[in-house]
Amino acid sequence: MKILIIQQKMIGDVLTSSILFEALRLKYPKAQLDYLVNDHTVAVIENNPNIDNLILFTKEVEQSKAKLFKFAKSIGHEKYDIVVDVYSKISSNLISIFSGAKTKISYHKSYSTLFYHHNIKREKSNSGKSGLAIVNRMQLLAPLGIEPKFIKPKIYLTEKEITNSKRFLEDHKIDFNKPLYMISVLGSGVKKTYPFNYMAKVIDTLVEETSGQILFNYIPKQEAEAKSILDLCKQETQQHVFFNVFGKSLREFLALTHHCDAVIGNEGGAINMAKALGVKTFAIFSPWIDKATWSLFENDDNVGVHLKDFKPELYTKPEKAFKNEALSLYEKFEPQLFEDTLKNFLK
Template sequence: MKILVIQQKMIGDVLTSSILFEVLRHEYPKAQLDYLINDYTYPVVENNPFIDNFIFFTKKEEQIKHGLFVLAKKIKAQQYDVVIDVYSKLSSNIISLYSGAKIKISYYKLYTAWIYNENVKRKKKSKTNNLAITHRLKLLCPLYIDAEPLQPKIYLSKQEIKDSALFLTQNKLKLEFPVFMISVLGSTKNKTYPFAFMAHVVDTIVEEQPKAQLLFNYIPNQAEDAKTIFNLCKPKTKDQIYFNVFGKSLRQFLAITYHCDALIGNEGGAVNMAKAMKVKTFSIFSPWIDKASWSLFEEEKNIGVHLKDYYPEYYTKPEKQYKKEALQLYQLFKPELFSNQLKTFLKAL
């Protein structure tokens, strides 16, 4: 049997959807299990022992006029028995349609239902509150697979772990003292906690953990914004931020985060990656993101806070419908609202 799973775009989605392979491998130990993803997301699933082959949808193919159809033709030639379309957008609809697979599975949408043999309806609630996990596992129901929720995993090599520890010590960090990765910036402005509020959060970490060593997670084109947050911090806090120590690749970021006691900051892919390595997390959700879907495996070791937790009366419609109002809503989401939760989290480390 040959099975293809399609999950394009975001890193967090690609990591989360990788749980399907662990379940499928258990059910079909001899099957060929392949994963279609965007090439830049590969680092979060590299070395995954349950995946046989990766098919990459590159930027070059996206930019070429007929690139998608060339890719669809290549996939059809592989003669997959089953296609599981987790992405469920136009590009994956086209790939699924032309795949030639006998079984095509995706989420139910009125306008694409005709493409798939099996259309799975999403749940509105989950007993575990891990809707992102629940929805993906439901895609296996047409194959008569009923799996319990499981956590995504990232597979680092021993050499990567060793090299990242050496990198940190060479940059004068002491691994016997607490190390915190700070997700200071979100992927977009409407997913980024206001700079002054984030500086307050960073100051609180140092107040509660006087020996804390802080690393800022940002990419080169975010350096100016990251520096702005740094400059808003108190002098004592600045002394404990290793601003220029960061991963120069996604894989290096993962290896560095592995050595951290916790990741704290904006909810997003970095939080999901930290959880996948059993690193504790404290995440601040954007006001327009549905916490019920993405507060994965939340417990005393993984805390997520959302404006809706404190002002449920503001939400008279689904969170996604507040996307355009996110920046205004952020101003109501003052750090004092969750200060005690953050302090409790830090004391427990």
């Protein structure tokens, strides 16, 4: 049996959807399980023992209708028995159609129901702690007779990666007898980035409470923005920040994060990857992001704060409807609103 899971786009989505492979492997131990993802997301699923093959969706294919059709036809040649389309957009609809699979599963959308044998309606509320992103993905396996299990995404580092990253930190004078925190200082875009002056206050509180060592998560092209946040921190705080100690690749970031006591900052890929590594997290949600969906496995070790938690009267419509108002809402999300929550987390 051959099964294909389709999950294009963002790193957090690809990581979260990887839970399906663990469930499928239990049900079909001898099946070939393949994963179709964007090429820039591969780092979070490397070494996953439940995934047999990666099929890469490149920018070239994404940006050309002719190449997309050719790519979709190539999937048909693989003769998959089952296709689970988690992405559920036009490009993945096309790939699913051309796959020729006898069983095609995706989320229910009015324009695509004819393309799939099973169209699963998303849950809109969840009483558990796993988050709707987990619940709805597991629902996609129900037509295969797989009961929902609250499987956590996992990232698989090698012993070499762990050893090399520890040596790297030691070479840069990190003291493993003291707390070490990774700060997710920047979100994936302006509308998912906590205001710089507020983030600086969060980092100040972190140092005041713990005297911990601080790493910033950023990539080289974001250095100026990260430095702006550092400059807004108190002088005492700045002495605790190892600004030039960061991962130059996603796998290096993951290996460094493995050694941290917690990841704190903007909700997004860094937070989700930390959870998949078993590292504690404190996530600051953008005002327009639905916390019920993406606050995965929230508990004392994984805390999420959202403006709606403190000022529910502002939310007269669903969170997504506030996307264009994100920056003005961020201004209302002052750090003192969740200061006690942060301090309790640090304790």
